Amino acid sequence: MENLYLVKDENQLAAFRDFVAKNSAKLQDYLTFLKDEFAVYDLPQAIIWSDFDSATQIIREIPVPAYTNDRRMVMTPELTVWKDLYLLQLENYETSHQTQAIANHYQSLSENSLLQIVGHELAHWSEHFLDDFDGYGAYIWFEEGMVEYISRKYFFTDEGFQTEKACNQSLVELFQKKHGWHSLNDFGTSTYQGNYASIFYEYWRSFLTVDKLVENLGSVQTVFDSYHRWVNTDKTLPLLDWFIQQKIIDKEI
Secondary structure: OEEEEEOOOHHHHHHHHHHHHHHHHHHHHHHHHHHHHHOOOOOOOEEEEEOHHHHHHHOOOOOOOEEEOOOEEEEOOOHHHHHHHHHHHHOOOOOOHHHHHHHHHHHOOOOHHHHHHHHHHHHOOOOOOOOOOOOHHHHHHHHHHHHHHHHHHHHOOHHHHHHHHHHHHHHHHHHHHHHOOOOHHHOOOOHHHOOHHHHHHHHHHHHHHHHHHHHHHOOHHHHHHHHHHHHOOOOOOOHHHHHHHOOOOOOOO
């Protein structure tokens, strides 16, 4: 993979290059891990390390500055940008002990969280995900939840993993109290059309669902095995409903 840069000035270029140089060994170790454990053999031709405006308005119109396709991956490696995005999830909630705890968590994020976001995008390249059947978009929650789980388990400590999970659970609770509940089968239909609370809500629920699947089945590989069993059905039953029918999970989050 090439490292390309789309920046506003020389200072930003120097900062982005410093981030890449400082973390290149860690990311290479992660890529080896993905290859060995999750069949990641192909990679994007380049990672474009981009400022927020370029990532969300020029390369692609999308509110979250981290994404990938079959040619390139885009990432904004600025911790302040990601802290601000995560904190925007709270803008429509009244201040409480719960929201303050969430804010404190996001304000204390380290650069390790940036590596986890990069790791999330790279894990999408796993050949364990099968996307060559009709209607795959309706089941994208599984892939998004799984790559979030894999990257968090790798880059976070056990304590950090649990802290992030608890934060996600609180955000899901807040969102559902204010906006009600809808099925995770709807992931992707309008995910990027809402505010940041609604965007991240879908990702956090996807992660929490995969976390519950791993907890109940015992390992990530066993979850993938079950997923592949579903892929080999006629797929008339949505994946999430199939997991419930198989009594792997009790209900949707």
